[in-house]
Structure formats: structure tokens, C-alpha cells
Amino acid sequence: MAGTAMGGTRRNPWAPWLLVAPGVLWLLAFYLLPTLALARTSVGPEGVAWYDGYQRAFTDYGQHLLRSFWYAGLATVLALLLGYPLAYVIAFRAGRAKNLLLGLVVLPFFTTFLVRTFAWKTILGDEGWLVGLLGTLHLLPSEGRLLSTTWAVIGGLTYNFLPFMILPIYVSLEKIDRRLTEAAQDLYCNALEAFRKVVLPLSLPGVFAGSLLTFIPAAGDFINAELLGSPNQKMLGSVIQGQFLTVRDYPLAAALSFVLMTIITILVLIYTRLLGTEELA
Amino acid sequence: MDPVVALDHVNKRFGDFVAVHEAHFTIGRGEFFSMLGPSGCGKTTTLRMIAGFEQPDGGRILLEGQDVSRTPPYRRNVNTVFQHYALFPHMSVRDNVAFGPRSKKVPEPEVQKRVTELLEVIRLAHLGGRKPGQLSGGQQQRVALARALVNYPSALLLDEPLGALDLKLRQAMQIELKRIQREVNITFIYVTHDQEEALTMSDRIAVMNEGRVEQIGTPQEIYHAPTTVFVAGFIGVANLLSAKIVGVMGERAVAEVAGQRVETLAPAWTAGAGAEATLMVRPERLRLAEAGPGVRARLETAVFQGPVIRAILRAADGAEVVAHVGAEAQHVALTPGQEYVLSWEAEAARLLQPSKAPHILDRSDRPTIEMAGQR
Numbered sequence: 001m002a003g004t005a006m007g008g009t010r011r012n013p014w015a016p017w018l019l020v021a022p023g024v025l026w027l028l029a030f031y032l033l034p035t036l037a038l039a040r041t042s043v044g045p046e047g048v049a050w051y052d053g054y055q056r057a058f059t060d061y062g063q064h065l066l067r068s069f070w071y072a073g074l075a076t077v078l079a080l081l082l083g084y085p086l087a088y089v090i091a092f093r094a095g096r097a098k099n100l101l102l103g104l105v106v107l108p109f110f111t112t113f114l115v116r117t118f119a120w121k122t123i124l125g126d127e128g129w130l131v132g133l134l135g136t137l138h139l140l141p142s143e144g145r146l147l148s149t150t151w152a153v154i155g156g157l158t159y160n161f162l163p164f165m166i167l168p169i170y171v172s173l174e175k176i177d178r179r180l181t182e183a184a185q186d187l188y189c190n191a192l193e194a195f196r197k198v199v200l201p202l203s204l205p206g207v208f209a210g211s212l213l214t215f216i217p218a219a220g221d222f223i224n225a226e227l228l229g230s231p232n233q234k235m236l237g238s239v240i241q242g243q244f245l246t247v248r249d250y251p252l253a254a255a256l257s258f259v260l261m262t263i264i265t266i267l268v269l270i271y272t273r274l275l276g277t278e279e280l281a
Numbered sequence: 282m283d284p285v286v287a288l289d290h291v292n293k294r295f296g297d298f299v300a301v302h303e304a305h306f307t308i309g310r311g312e313f314f315s316m317l318g319p320s321g322c323g324k325t326t327t328l329r330m331i332a333g334f335e336q337p338d339g340g341r342i343l344l345e346g347q348d349v350s351r352t353p354p355y356r357r358n359v360n361t362v363f364q365h366y367a368l369f370p371h372m373s374v375r376d377n378v379a380f381g382p383r384s385k386k387v388p389e390p391e392v393q394k395r396v397t398e399l400l401e402v403i404r405l406a407h408l409g410g411r412k413p414g415q416l417s418g419g420q421q422q423r424v425a426l427a428r429a430l431v432n433y434p435s436a437l438l439l440d441e442p443l444g445a446l447d448l449k450l451r452q453a454m455q456i457e458l459k460r461i462q463r464e465v466n467i468t469f470i471y472v473t474h475d476q477e478e479a480l481t482m483s484d485r486i487a488v489m490n491e492g493r494v495e496q497i498g499t500p501q502e503i504y505h506a507p508t509t510v511f512v513a514g515f516i517g518v519a520n521l522l523s524a525k526i527v528g529v530m531g532e533r534a535v536a537e538v539a540g541q542r543v544e545t546l547a548p549a550w551t552a553g554a555g556a557e558a559t560l561m562v563r564p565e566r567l568r569l570a571e572a573g574p575g576v577r578a579r580l581e582t583a584v585f586q587g588p589v590i591r592a593i594l595r596a597a598d599g600a601e602v603v604a605h606v607g608a609e610a611q612h613v614a615l616t617p618g619q620e621y622v623l624s625w626e627a628e629a630a631r632l633l634q635p636s637k638a639p640h641i642l643d644r645s646d647r648p649t650i651e652m653a654g655q656r
Contacts, residue, residue, distance in 0.1 A: 177365075177367060179363050179365065179367040180367050180369060182334060182354075182361075182363070182367065183361070183363060183367040183368075183369070184369075184380070184384075185333075185334075185353070185354045185355050186332060186333075186334075186354050186355070186360055186361045186429075187355075187360065187380050187381035187384055187428070187432070188355045188356075188381055188384035188385050188432075189355055189384050190353070190355050193384065197380075197384075198369055201371050202370070202371055
């Protein structure tokens with residue numbers, strides 16, 4: 001009996017290490033080592049300056065870099081504007097339809113990303129019904145296009161990452177005690193002020209998470225630009241893909257990858273500092 | 282009485298369910314007014330209608346003489362202390378308390394002055410910088426109180442505010458609430474299902490049941506002079522015996538209980554000889570003797586409870602009777618199985634209109650389960 005009591009308190013000192021070991025090994029093998037290999041590649045072959053790839057990344061592809069962040073930022077803002085009201089309605093007003101609506105938000109994931117983007121290519125295509133309809137209504141000039149435009153790419157990014165915005169916002173709204181809204185109204189706030197002073201601040205962790213989950217993959221995306229854009233909408237992701245797979249300029253491709261990663265990291269750090277979510281939880 | 286809140290034949294239903302039926306009463310300035318009743322009796326709905334979260338289907342609600350029946354909560358000068366406090370988790374204690382005045386656009390120096398003043402009233406001035414999550418239940422309770430009181434409302438509405446606290450803290454907070462109410466001299470409208478809480482703090486109590494106000498009175502009136510069987514049974518322990526009125530003469534009446542004629546106060550409703558009635562008498566008013574005039578009953582058990590011996594007897598007609606035998610009467614030997622005579626002063630017994638209520642409604646024996654799992 002004393003033995004069992006002891007067994008409960010005497011812990012195996014190796015237990016925590018054993019628990020994290022598989023994850024650590026995984027990260028070492030599939031994240032850290034490839035990253036180091038990539039870093040090695042980025043400083044170029046023998047005979048050229050180590051910064052050659054990086055120099056070319058900025059001089060030759062600076063505009064693609066800027067465009068990537070501009071498109072990703074715009075897509076994030078659009079996803080937020082579309083996603084927040086939707087998440088709000090699902091969390092507070094949907095009643096019994098809540099699970100159905102959540103299911104619909106997740107539904108696109110049952111089809112792959114690539115197929116869905118191809119579907120948009122068909123919808124927005126020059127011979128498609130949408131262009132025809134808009135042309136008939138004179139909302140689009142003749143010879144006007146939807147496909148291969150900036151807005152097609154931004155729209156595609158917004159569409160593809162919208163669920164990643166909606167779900168975290170929904171979760172943070174769902175956690176908010178409804179009585180807090182009543183309390184705010186009791187304390188002289190109308191519905192809008194109650195939202196601004198209570199609901200919105202309490203949902204910021206969700207907005208924060210959703211924005212990161214949208215912005216980061218969107219900044220590195222190449223499918224949307226490739227399928228829905230023209231060379232004028234080419235994003236950095238496409239350049240990297242091309243350099244790795246077609247041109248086979250590995251040092252440049254690796255350098256571009258590092259530049260993208262670094263800038264995303266810096267932006268995320270700034271964003272975290274600005275929103276300061278650790279105090280909200 | 283200077284009325285602050287007046288309910289004028291207020292009705293409220295949710296679908297087929299009648300939540301409040303013909304609530305009609307006024308609450309005076311500076312009064313500590315409780316609405317007491319079991320869950321589902323309409324007390325919280327009534328409070329929410331005064332707060333503005335629900336609108337009455339019929340009748341009017343007047344606040345300081347003005348009809349506010351259709352006024353939204355944020356334009357009513359009443360404030361609520363919510364059941365689970367509903368403090369804003371992302372704001373410090375000071376910002377929580379300052380929330381109301383800031384919404385009302387009170388100048389910031391005045392806001393700060395009032396917040397400091399209220400934090401002193403609730404004795405939490407040293408914790409102003411904390412977040413609600415870093416406070417104990419009792420402290421959160423006091424912050425909720427300060428957040429409402431800082432607006433100097435016409436009336437403060439409290440919805441089972443002590444329900445989430447443990448017994449000891451609850452008793453301390455009852456005294457604290459009463460102190461604060463005297464200190465700020467604001468009308469408190471207090472909703473509770475706990476009779477002890479209502480008796481301890483209230484100036485007047487409205488006892489509610491199934492959407493109706495059964496009786497309004499001071500704690501003494503409610504306890505000593507209940508007007509319905511429900512009130513008699515809900516407050517404290519009551520013996521409720523079926524009786525037949527033999528005759529009424531002025532303030533007194535004679536009734537027949539278990540085959541014995543006993544003297545009582547006159548019935549609370551107009552009833553003549555031959556009418557069925559329920560006789561109510563509190564256990565501590567019963568005298569137990571081995572012989573003499575009175576109702577005969579057989580002793581089933583006697584339990585020593587410290588201040589009193591709790592004797593459970595069965596009358597000739599099968600009714601259970603509880604008697605609390607005080608120290609001065611404990612010379613009577615209490616032997617289970619033996620027959621005793623129960624008697625009482627005429628003014629200790631009341632005749633009530635009979636209802637289907639069971640003979641004994643002893644609230645003190647029942648665990649208060651209403652609070653569990655309401656979140």
C-alpha cells in the first residue's frame with residue numbers, strides 16, 4: 001500500500017523528455033536540417049560572393065516581393081471584413097443553424113485547394129458566364145477581363161484563406177459571456193458601443209490568430225497568382241517555384257525563400273507587439 | 282412612501298408560459314426590497330423587466346414616476362448586479378467600475394473621484410489595478426456592486442448576487458450588502474430563492490410563486506402572518522393542518538383540528554362556519570404536554586438539536602406535526618410511541634385558504650439546488 005502511494009508521487013524524471021522527443025526529432029529532421037541546408041544553398045556555390053543570391057533577390061525580384069505582401073495584406077483585410085461579420089452571426093445569432101453554418105464554412109476543405117482554384121479560373125474565364133453576364137449588364141467593358149487581373153488574384157487569395165479567418169474569430173466570439181453585453185447595455189451603452197467596448201476587444205485574440213493564419217500562407221502562395229493572374233500578377237512564391245523547378249538557380253531560390261521568411265517573421269513580430277494579445281487571454 | 286419603482290399590472294409570458302401575472306406593487310426610496318420564491322416563480326423576469334432586458338406584454342413599469350416600459354436598458358437609471366457578476370475580463374477593476382460613468386460621458390476627473398470613492402466603500406481600493414480574473418469570488422462580487430453603484434442609480438437590481446459564494450462568505454456578504462445599502466442609501470431590489478437571505482436583509486419581501494406575487498410584507502409579517510399556504514410553507518417551517526371552521530367572532534375563530542376544537546386568529550379571507558381551512562402554526566409556538574386540552578398526537582421521533590428538541594408527532598388524522606421544544610419545556614419526558622397533547626396560544630395559529638400543498642413544507646431540510654448548473 002505504501003508502495004502504490006509512493007508510485008503516485010515518484011515520477012520518472014525522463015518522462016517529460018520522452019514525451020517531447022518524437023516532436024523534437026521530427027522538427028530536427030524535417031525542419032531544422034532542411035532549413036540549414038537551404039541556408040547553405042542560399043550563400044551560393046564556390047566562386048561568387050555569398051550575398052550574390054540575396055542581392056539578386058532584391059534587385060531583380062523586389063517588385064514581386066512587394067506585390068506578395070501587398071496582395072497578402074489586402075487579402076487579409078478583405079477576409080477580415082468578410083469573415084468577422086459572418087463569425088459574429090454564427091456565434092451570436094445563428095441559433096440552431098450554428099452547426100450547419102460552421103459546416104458550410106469548412107465544406108470547401110473537402111475539395112483540394114488546387115481544384116477549387118481551377119474552378120475559379122473557369123468561373124472568371126473570358127468565355128465564362130460571369131464575364132458574359134457583366135458584359136450584358138454593361139458592368140464590364142467589352143474586351144474587359146476578370147481572369148488575369150490583380151483582383152482575380154486577391155479575390156482568389158481571400159477566398160482560399162477565408163475559413164482560416166472565420167474559425168479563430170468564431171471561437172473567440174463563442175467564448176464571450178452573453179451577459180457581458182447585457183452588462184454593457186445596463187451601463188449605458190447602446191448595442192454598437194457595447195460591441196466596440198466589450199465584444200470587439202474580447203474577440204481580438206481570434207482576429208489576431210485569423211490574420212496570421214491568412215497572411216502568412218497568402219504571402220507565400222503561388223497557386224492563385226499562377227492560375228488566376230498573368231505574369232503581371234506574379235508573386236514571390238511563383239518566382240521561387242520557377243527558380244527551383246524550372247531555372248534551377250538554387251542559390252537564388254534559397255535566398256528568395258529566406259528573404260520571404262525573414263520579412264514575414266519581422267511583420268508578425270511587429271503585429272504581435274502592436275496587438276499585444278498576451279494580456280487579453 | 283416615496284415610490285421609486287412602480288409595477289402597474291405587469292404581465293409577461295414566454296410562448297404559453299406565464300412568467301409574470303399581474304404584478305402590481307411599488308418600491309419605496311431607500312428600501313431594501315426582496316423578491317423571493319422558488320426557481321421559475323417569475324422573480325428574475327420581473328427584475329429583468331425593471332432593468333429593461335425584457336419588455337412587459339401588459340401593464341406599465343414606472344421609474345421615478347416615468348413610464349419606462351419601452352425604454353431600452355441603457356436609457357434607464359437603474360443598474361444591475363448580475364448573478365455571475367459579468368465583470369469585463371479585459372479591464373482592470375478601476376476600468377470596470379469606471380465603465381458606466383465613462384459611457385455617460387462624465388468628465389474623467391469626476392469619474393476618477395467617484396471610482397476611488399466606491400472602491401473605498403467596497404474596501405478594495407488596494408486592488409484597483411487587478412483584472413477580475415485575479416480576484417476571489419467575494420471580491421468580484423464587491424466590484425460588481427461598485428460598478429453598478431458608481432452610477433448613483435435610482436434603484437440597484439441584484440439578481441441572486443450571492444448564489445455563487447460559499448455559505449460562510451454568503452453570510453458575511455449579507456451583512457456587507459446591508460451595510461453598503463445603508464451607507465449609500467439607494468433602493469435595492471434583490472432577487473433570491475434563499476429565504477434566510479431575504480429575511481436577514483430586507484425591509485420588505487415579495488414572495489412569488491408561479492408568476493404571482495403571493496404576499497408582500499416585512500420579514501416579521503411574512504413569517505408570523507403569512508396569508509397563503511404557499512408563503513407559510515416557503516418561509517421557515519410551518520405545520521399546516523387541515524381544519525374546519527366552527528365559528529368566527531371578531532378577531533378570533535374556533536376551528537376543529539383532528540377532532541379537537543381549538544382557538545385561532547380569525548381567517549385571512551372571508552369564510553364562515555363550516556368552511557374548510559388550513560391551520561398554520563410554527564413549530565416553536567407549539568406546547569407539548571402529557572395531558573390537558575389540545576390536539577392529541579403520538580410522538581414518532583425526538584431529535585436533540587442544541588437550542589431545541591425537534592419532535593415529530595403524528596396527529597389522530599394522520600397529519601405530521603413538528604414541534605420545537607425549548608429548554609424551558611424540556612422537563613416533559615419525550616418517549617417515542619407515547620401520546621402527547623399539543624396546544625398553542627390562539628394568536629399563534631392562523632387559518633389559511635386551503636391548497637393542495639403538502640402538510641409539511643420544511644425549507645431548511647432541503648438542499649438549495651436551484652443554482653447548480655445554471656451557467
